Amino acid sequence: MTFTFTALLCLVLGALFLVGGLAKPILTVQPDSVVYKQTTVTFLCKGTRVAKQYILYKEGYQYLGSTQIPQKPKNKAEFSIPKVDPNQAGQYQCPYQTQDGWSEFSNSLELVVTGERTHRLPSLSLDCQKVGLFTGLTPPRAKQDNEYIFSNQHYKALYSVGPVTSSQRWTFRCYSNDQRSPLEWSEPSNPLELLFSGTLQKPTIKAEPASVVTSGSAVSIWCQRSLDTEIYVLHKEGSKKHLGTRSQEKPENKAKFSIPSVTQQHGGQYRCYCHSSAGWSEPSDTLELVVTGIYNNKTSLTALPSPVVTFGENMTLKCVSKEGYDKFTLTKKGQKFLSSQNSQFIPSITQYQALFSIDRVTPDHRGTFRCYGYYNQTPHLWSVPSKPLEIHISGLSKKPSLLTHQGQILDPGKSLTLQCCSDVNYDRFALYKLGGADFTHYGVQWTQSGRSLANFTLGPVSSSTGGQYRCYGAHNLSSEWSASSDPLNIFITGQLPFSPSLSVKPNSTVHSGDNVTLLCQSTYKVDTFILSKEGAAHQPERLKSKSEAWDFQAELSMSAVTSDLSGTYRCYRSQDSSPYLLSYASDPVELTVSGEVTLNSQRLEGYLKALAGVSVAFLLFLFILIFLLLRQRHQGKLRKDEIPRRTGRHCLSLTTSLLQRPAEEEPQGVTYAQVKGSRLRRAEAVLPSVMSGEVLDTKDGQAEDDTEIDSQAAESKEPQDVTYVQLCIRSLRQGAAAPPPSLAGEASEESTVYAALAITQPGSVPSNKEQ
Incomplete structure (x- = not known):
């Protein structure tokens, strides 16, 4: 109806005004033909220089009867409407007048006023869904009748745009209106900007300080490209608008998008784009921005077997929570470290956990790790973090030693100092307690006698002090720690009631080489007995308890004991749930191993004396032998008739001193000697062993001397250790090789000298006669 009326009006006016072929004016509006209510709108009607006046018409009527005198250069006129309202929306036209008459009307200009509260606010995405008629904003501007969708009880209208190119940037909004007032529109939807990426090099994207951000903190997202760029755009996946657009006054190769306070809405995946005169770039890789602290149920993170791991070994990080999160994830230095793991419920601890394995x-x-929990429907919203867990890598240099001068079993309140030392010149040391989240103490080294060491004071001790300790060394220029020292266990007594008892079998005093058994017993439940020796440098023995009848016991058997095992022993009770907390000690048991030191000393002393005796005897024998040989050679030169005939046998007995024979009894003839060491039962065995079965004849007092020797030997019933030397000298007639057989029973013409040197072994007691 409006368009018909306008057409008739134009025909009437054309007949009234003398139209002398004047050009049709052009009508425009500023700032836009679609304006928000209360906005000032200015119409511009452009005609010719010879125009005398311009008139603005609305809906075929002169607008408030106003005319505008053309401004210089008189080819256009302005018509302003301050603070438009929906009543001023409509179709506008303008003509101009010259001395030749009136021109044609300009083309109609439609003024739309938005912001009408009677219409509900629509939304715009790939679909525009809201109640009423939807209209898109140029470019291009179009109208579409809506369609009711029963599934979601909404109205929608679909618009097709294109063809599109990467050089275009289009921003769209949609409105709703009523057919009864087609130029009165609702509030606009949020703008929807369409970007069409091209084939240029994609930029890089990163977050500072990290991509895992605590709720309420600030974060900056950087988009960077190797070439200078005029426009940077940051887009969040699933969002209906871009997070930000940066138009650089001077082309630069990076842009910063700041979020001063992160909320749940900021969690998600981001990409950025770059635009230059050559067009749009490809999208960057995806940046995953995670917001933590959304859920208050904490998690805990532990390292298995410990947070100090030897280089090349395997490690497992365990994340645990009482909350039934769908997944757990692990971060290092604010970045996601490993893929998330599904949580598993562990009935024994009534908690959920996930294991992260590192081979x-x-x-x-090495570094600081944390773990978080989250639900599958909100993968970018995480719980509060676990406490930080510091991972240290060791084993890259020689291990130090860990020791204590106060012993490994201490009463509460006692002072304890652990000393870590090494012959490697480490600059610093660290002490770690098994089960801890990090090093217990750090120590500055000092040097003593070419060794570097550090003291760690842990006293006065309490139940929390008990545990297994290790220490590590490191150089200032390196962040890697040495190999671990051997473990050192520290036990705290008095933490369990009822002391056990300790006994020793067969006796507390035994001889070296015997077998000994130490028995710990208790009438109260015991998982493990701890058996210690006072002053021992080695670790206390851990004895697994066994239930026997109505008590618990464990025994330590020692075979072939030595004096090193002598000492004071004590026994303690322990439970597996707290293996380093002990009961008070049992009564001490003193174990004495005797005999070994005295016996060995005596034997050694005896052997040395025997060796000395044999050596002296041999030297004396050698001296006598040489003397006699020289003597015999000298006498062989004498005449036969000058050599007195000698018969009989003469034996010389030497005990502790050598008895010199008279000079006139020097033997002649063949000389022989026998040296022999023997342990004799009877002294009378000496002479038969020497004479080798020969018949010995005695003369005068010689036989009596031999009889006296036999009687002295018979008086000694105890065996004696004797080392002796026997020297026999036989003198034969010249020319006679052997005594004739007929004279076997008679006195031999040969002369024999016999000498015996006896040395009594230690421990034997000679008789007075022998002395």
Whole structure:
């Protein structure tokens, strides 16, 4: 109806005004033909220089009867409407007048006023869904009748745009209106900007300080490209608008998008784009921005077997929570470290957990780790973090030693100092307690006698002090720690009631080489007995308890004991749930191993004396032998008739001193000697062993001397250790090789000298006659 009326009006006016072929004016409006209510609108009607006046018409009527005198250069006129309202929306036209008459009317200009509260606010995405008629904003501007969707009880209208190119930037809004007032529109939807990425090099994207951000903190997202760029755009996946657009006054190769306070809405995946005169770039890789602290149920993170891991070994990080999160995730230095793991419910601890395995750790794995929990429907919203867990890598240099001068079993309140030392010149040391989240103490080294060491004071001790300790060394220029020292267990007594008892079998005093058994017993439940020796440098023995009848016991058997095992022993009770907390000690048991030191000393002393005796005897024998040989050679030169005939046998007995024979009894003839050491039962065995079965004849007092020797030997019933030397000298007639057989029973013409040197072994007591 409006368009018909306008057409008739134009025909009437054309007949009234003398139209002398004047050009049709052009009508425009500023700032836009679709304006928000209360906005000032200015119409511009452009005609010719010879125009005398311009008139603005609305809906075929002169607008408030106003005319505008053309401004210089008189080819246009302005018509302003301050603070438009929906009543001023409509169709506008303008003509101009010259001395030749009136021109044609300009083309109609439609003024739309938005912001009408009677219409509900629509939304715009790939679909525009809201109640009423939807209209898109140029470019291009179009109208579409709506369609009711029963599934979601909404109205929608679909618009097709294109063809599109990467050089275009289009921003769209949609409105709703009523057919009864087609130029009165609702509030606009949020703008929807369409970007069409091209084939230029994609930029890089990163977050500072990290991509895992605590709720309420600030974060900056950087978009960077190797070439200078005029426009940077940051887009969040699933969002209906871009997070930000940066138009650089001077082309630069990076842009910063700041979020001063992160909320749940900021969690998600981001990409950025770059635009230059050559067009749009490809999208960057995806940046995953995670917001933590959304859920208050904490998690805990532990390292298995410990947070100090030897280079090349395997490590497992365990994340645990009472909350039934769908997944757990692990971060290092604010970045996601490993893929998330599904949680598993563990009935024994009534908690949920996930295990993260790391094979063959390297120095790159050292650092601070945390774990979080989250639900599958909100993967970018995480719980509050666990406490930080510091991972240290060791084993890259020689291990130090860990010791204590106060012993490993201490009463509460006692002072304890652990000393870590090494012959490697380490600059610093660290002490770690098994089960801890990090090093217990750090120590500055000092040097003593070429060794570097550090003291760690832990006293006065309490139940929390008990545990297993290790220490590590490091150089200032390196962040890697040495290999671990051997473990040192510290036990705290008095933490369990009822002391056990300790006994020793067969006796507390035994001889070296005997078998000994130490028995710990208790009438109260015991998982493990701890058996210690006072002053021992080695670790106390851990004895697994066995239930026997109505008590618990454990025994330590020692075979072939030595004097080193002598000492004071004590026994303690322990439970597996707290293996380093002990009961008070049992009564002490003193074990004495005797005999070994005295016996060995006596034997050694005896052997040395025997060796000395044999050596002296041999030297004396050698001296006598040489003397006699020289003597015999000298006498062989004498005449036969000058050599007195000698018969009989003469034996010389030497005990502790050598008895010199008279000079006139020097033997002649063949000389022989026998040296022999023997342990004799009877002294009378000496002479038969020497004479080798020969018949010995005695003369005068010689036989009596021999009889006296036999009687002295018979008086001694106890065996004696004797080392002796026997020297026999036989003198034969010249020319006679052997005594004739007929004279076997008679006195031999040969002369024999016999000498015996006796040395009594230690421990034997000679008789007075022997002395």
